[in-house]
Amino acid sequence: MTVDTSSTGDAGVGAGAEHLAVAAAVAAGESVLSRRFGSAITLVAPEDLAGSGPATVVRARVVSSSFALPRTLVIKHYPDQPSSGADPFAQEAVSYQLFTALAPDERMCPELLAHDGRDRVLVLEDLGRTPTLEDKLYARDSRAAERALLSWARSLGRLHASTAGREADFNALLRRLGAPARNDASRDDELCARVPVVIQERLGIPAPDEVLAQVAAALEQARSAGFRAFSPVELSPDNNLVTGESVRFLDFEYGCVRSALVDAAHLRLPFASWPDALALPAGMSEAMVAAWRAEVVGVWPAFGDDDELASHLTTSELLRVWLITGEELGSLDLSRHAAPVSREAALVTWWRDLAKHAGYGRMTAVSEFAARVAAALAARLGPHADLAFYPAFR
Numbered sequence: 001m002t003v004d005t006s007s008t009g010d011a012g013v014g015a016g017a018e019h020l021a022v023a024a025a026v027a028a029g030e031s032v033l034s035r036r037f038g039s040a041i042t043l044v045a046p047e048d049l050a051g052s053g054p055a056t057v058v059r060a061r062v063v064s065s066s067f068a069l070p071r072t073l074v075i076k077h078y079p080d081q082p083s084s085g086a087d088p089f090a091q092e093a094v095s096y097q098l099f100t101a102l103a104p105d106e107r108m109c110p111e112l113l114a115h116d117g118r119d120r121v122l123v124l125e126d127l128g129r130t131p132t133l134e135d136k137l138y139a140r141d142s143r144a145a146e147r148a149l150l151s152w153a154r155s156l157g158r159l160h161a162s163t164a165g166r167e168a169d170f171n172a173l174l175r176r177l178g179a180p181a182r183n184d185a186s187r188d189d190e191l192c193a194r195v196p197v198v199i200q201e202r203l204g205i206p207a208p209d210e211v212l213a214q215v216a217a218a219l220e221q222a223r224s225a226g227f228r229a230f231s232p233v234e235l236s237p238d239n240n241l242v243t244g245e246s247v248r249f250l251d252f253e254y255g256c257v258r259s260a261l262v263d264a265a266h267l268r269l270p271f272a273s274w275p276d277a278l279a280l281p282a283g284m285s286e287a288m289v290a291a292w293r294a295e296v297v298g299v300w301p302a303f304g305d306d307d308e309l310a311s312h313l314t315t316s317e318l319l320r321v322w323l324i325t326g327e328e329l330g331s332l333d334l335s336r337h338a339a340p341v342s343r344e345a346a347l348v349t350w351w352r353d354l355a356k357h358a359g360y361g362r363m364t365a366v367s368e369f370a371a372r373v374a375a376a377l378a379a380r381l382g383p384h385a386d387l388a389f390y391p392a393f394r
Helices: 015-037 088-100 132-140 142-163 166-177 187-202 210-222 260-266 284-294 308-329 341-362 363-384
Strands: 043-048 056-060 070-075 112-116 119-125 228-231 240-242 247-249 254-258
Touching: 015 056, 015 070, 015 112, 015 119, 015 260, 043 260, 070 210, 088 112, 088 166, 112 210, 132 240, 132 363, 142 228, 142 240, 142 247, 142 260, 142 284, 166 240, 166 254, 166 341, 187 308, 187 363, 210 254, 210 260, 210 308, 210 363, 228 260, 254 260, 260 308, 308 341, 308 363, 341 363
Parallel strands: none
Antiparallel strands: 043 056, 056 070, 070 119, 112 119, 228 254, 240 247
């Protein structure tokens, strides 16, 4: 889900299905607030925030009430029951409950004001018309973009530090809503097994046994009991608001507790799961890792050791690149050279970076294999093998 917080007025509230969806969200919000506070609360001037996920997302103004409610609220309404598997409403409701129980300075997201499993609705604090991290990356101010990226990394570290050791709480809240815990283990196993076949078929490069062993070790690290904390999962710059104090996270439809190192890999591969991911300038990822590390080292002292941190990060980076390759390489058109900005170029960049980092960590087989994959992809793409920078850094 992506929320457009830059829209103005009621332009997003049109006729037909969209109007009905907005009206249903407002009605659900009024219902849960009235039950929560024991008195009728009316919401007016709804504004569709154009969520792209299963929820209708609306900003609405609160008619004067005797309760200490903010002037405006954000309502997320999930009208449909999930067909199978994890329930995005439950994942998000439990995620916000987990953070709302924390002290305000540890809450790296809007406050949850009310929710209801029957109406499948969340009522959240409205952070206002605040720019997203995406806005900063696509503006023409490199210093502002750098500050926003470092703030994002610090916020991610604070998010991990404040939720470390709270997996039992998260799962208990899920059970209370009658929802299953999210489990991607079988999916990741299938993807990992597919990658050597895809790389052999598309690029003609066999994966050495030592590399496959390293991938298996990376999977084991991701599933281990160590370094577990809450993760938003969708680490995309359009899901982060840059406020005056810090970056705040939005969209917990896939929120879960997992190894923080899975998220930390995105400091090496910034926003790799986002389809529009571009390149950052030299040294930016290292600065982001340092900002994240400063927030978590008090909880996980092992990360105070440079070599140990680098080893963990490279292992997690290997798994991220491996899984993304399994998801995307088979469907990419490697004969096409028209678009200078592409997922193909992103894969070249990420395999090159993995080769470099694995080399630093003396993971020789991984480094050599990654370099071969990057070179083969680059040869197919020709002059378009270099990933473009975000506009802020051009």
